[in-house]
Amino acid sequence: MRKATKSKLLLCAVAIAVSVVTLLGQNTLAFYSVSSFATNVVTSGDIQLSIIEKMGDQDFPAGGVYIMPGSVVGKKVMVENIGNHPFWLRVKLTNGIDDETLSPDMFELDVNTEDWLAAEDGFYYFKRPVVPGETTPRLFSQVRITGEMDNSYLGKTLQLTVTAHAVQSEHNDAATPTDVVGWPSESQVAE
């Protein structure tokens, strides 16, 4: 085949090939490609309480109070839910002088049995969950020192220690508060 004819044929083939490639390429080329990151955050809640101890309108003295047999010590104990989630609540009272824990028989408390349940384990259980922002009704408002205390306790300082335990009430229903699951152990205390 003559050289000139070969060149013409080659040119035609190249032109057609370029046309076809351009045509096919139209629908496969993307205009833009974009990529971005999103940082998504999960946070967990907690339950928080605050024990309120009052002597009249004042805060109960941190150092305790001087006592005599037969004394009546005015002390109001309430608990406030200062968190964002409701909880079941139980409270324990420990009375002592210096390092000595005194027998509960030496004291009489005017326990509010309408809202609190005295259990055999020594705890007082609030009968329903405490909602966020709520302060419970008083557990008791006074402590009377019975005659069981002899003269060796004269001039001593009485400490009334309140220990509170809380466990979430969401997904933790129970017929009575003593049946609630998840109470912390004695070592996990709030004073």
Add this chain to the structure above:
Amino acid sequence: MKRFVKGLAAVLCAALLVALPVTGALAQDANVTYSGNAGDFIFKPGSRYSLTDLFPNFKDVMPGDSLTQRITVKNNADKKVKVKIYMRSIGAIDAESKEFLDQLMLTVKRADETNPMFLAEADKTAGLRDWRCLGLLYSGGTVDLDVTLDVPVTLDNMFQQKIGALRWQFKLEEIPIDDARHRYCSNCGAEMYRHTCRDANGQLYEWWECDHCGFATDPSPKTGDDSSVALWCVVAGGCVTVFVLLLVLRRKKEQSAEEGHDEP
């Protein structure tokens, strides 16, 4: 007059307070929006922990919670393009996040599908390790993702007040649309398909239907043609190129022939 103004102001303030939406306690949807022209994705609503946070419903979680987050991915780009959107999980951003998120189960699925794309501990990449295509979206088109977080009731006390951050990556490819051959649904953004039929007089009618939402245009007499202008332009351009090249070659040949005659 003063009293009237004061009273009116009080009424307006009360009305404003009533009209203000209640937020915080209610579930909130999240959005991933592409606005087009190679702009970034826009992530909403964000939070005080991250501007791109898509988990507004997963805050302050407690043991026993099972929470759902709806994320809507939307293409707001120009109508001349459609986009293919992909996502993948990078995993927890640090060791502390990993420890916390490892306690929680996460499920991710398209709202219109049954099988999840991802079902594992929240710090894992699992089914989202590689890019997963969420869909092909025309302008205005959306795809919904449902994300579920399950918090075990046995979650330990040590995980109170914890923060876990999980990173996802989104990407897309813009693809131009040939308007003569494609249409998109103005109702849902999905691609529409052309239908034709002839009446008793032989007149051809055409209409477009969306298989996704059922929207359809009214049948109208078919006019014009469907041929691709681009195709014929390219062919014409190729022919012109060949013609010009052949012309140039012929001239060169004639010139060299003339030079050959001139030589003794």
